[in-house]
């Protein structure tokens with residue numbers, strides 16, 4: 001029949017089967033690379049990496065490093081989130097403040113947060129604070145800009161609709177502007193967490209007793225590529241888990257949307 | 265019967281100042297709206313119909329002249345004047361029920377102790393149920409706007425505006441985005457509601473059929489800068505329905521209004 005829809009090929013795999021297959025192929029490719037003479041120098045084989053993972057799990061060093069890093073990310077991210085919300089809303093709500101502050105943000109957002117590390121180290125030392133401060137800066141700028149976009153783009157007819165239904169400014173803010181921006185808040189969280197992860201390793205390389213960044217850097221000095229690779233994988237998995245958590249939150253608070261806001 | 269006048273436009277002029285110069289949207293509009301009237305406003309695009317409606321809603325003031333409601337100058341929005349927008353303007357994060365509730369939740373009444381308080385939850389629920397029933401959306405009370413068709417969305421918007429029991433309802437091309445069939449259906453529902461409640465309405469439309477079937481008076485606007493060109497009484501008795509469109513009276517009024525609007529349309533083309 002010439003006019004029947006052509007069936008798309010494939011789709012015989014369920015979502016989980018697809019993910020599993022993807023993982024298996026990735027590990028297989030990795031293994032192939034580790035066999036090659038030049039790739040083998042950098043890429044320890046999957047078995048080696050698993051072995052060193054078991055070892056460092058047993059000795060407890062992996063968990064200690066992981067926990068140190070996770071703590072920094074979470075504290076830096078949460079502080080940034082708490083601060084970026086009011087700042088973004090104030091910028092979106094008060095025109096004059098926005099005119100003054102927006103150029104600063106536009107200027108700052110092009111600077112990679114890791115370039116502040118020397119400044120922060122001088123100001124806050126090499127202790128725990130300086131790591132958190134760097135992560136905070138990275139998250140805060142990203143999240144403020146994203147949430148601010150959301151507040152600015154709130155459909156003005158919705159504000160009018162609320163107003164003609166008797167809503168005062170406070171109600172318009174809490175019942176219209178905030179929920180209307182919630183998709184952007186979620187996107188901001190997602191972008192903020194990525195920035196946090198990106199910045200974490202660099203921040204930890206300024207010197208710390210523990211952390212995934214420290215683990216990676218110190219192992220690389222002994223050419224323990226198995227541990228380096230394991231550290232990278234653990235960070236990747238952590239990233240996936242954090243994004244998944246945000247996705248779950250999104251399903252709960254922004255399920256009313258037609259489309260999910262995608263970051264660029 | 266001056267006491268029966270609910271809203272007035274007195275020599276209303278509205279200019280918009282933009283980067284590209286000044287647009288005179290309205291230039292000396294005079295109109296009295298009586299209680300329980302259903303006024304339809306027709307006229308070429310850009311003649312200032314929405315501008316008129318938004319000023320009565322209280323969204324912005326006139327450049328000169330006065331817009332009065334119940335004898336007092338309009339100074340901002342009020343639940344006394346409900347608005348239905350063309351783009352529905354439903355809150356997408358609220359269910360149908362919560363959308364209709366929105367205005368009711370803003371109402372503050374003085375209780376027996378002289379304290380301000382909101383309406384009882386029970387009272388709100390009863391009102392919402394009543395209007396859900398009126399627009400036949402009981403089954404969709406817990407749906408989100410994205411799950412509704414255009415016609416259903418506009419029904420919710422109408423129910424939301426009715427629920428706070430405004431003195432006047434302002435509707436800016438509420439059926440403009442709907443297909444012909446849904447449109448006739450919503451017109452019939454609106455006629456029925458008006459026949460029951462006699463709520464004063466100011467209804468803007470491009471559709472002359474719609475104006476004649478709904479209105480007790482039709483205001484015809486001239487091309488920009490907008491003025492009132494003519495006002496036509498529609499003496500077709502109620503109850504009306506779609507079969508009213510077959511009557512001679514209806515055709516006569518429709519032809520007249522059409523002729524007047526067409527003149528203005530030619531004016532715009534010139």
Ligand SMILES: Nc1ncnc2c1ncn2[C@@H]1O[C@H](COP(=O)(O)OP(=O)(O)OP(=O)(O)O)[C@@H](O)[C@H]1O
Pocket residue numbers: 280281282287288289308309310311312313314315316488
């Ligand atoms: N916010 C604004 N700023 C500048 N000019 C405006 C603004 N709103 C309306 N105008 C201009 O005022 C005139 C009247 O606009 P209005 O929206 O009232 O027309 P309308 O009769 O409702 O048109 P339509 O039938 O297309 O909805 C138009 O020429 C429009 O360009």
Ligand SMILES: [Mg+2]
Pocket residue numbers: 313314315436
């Ligand atoms: Mg208009």
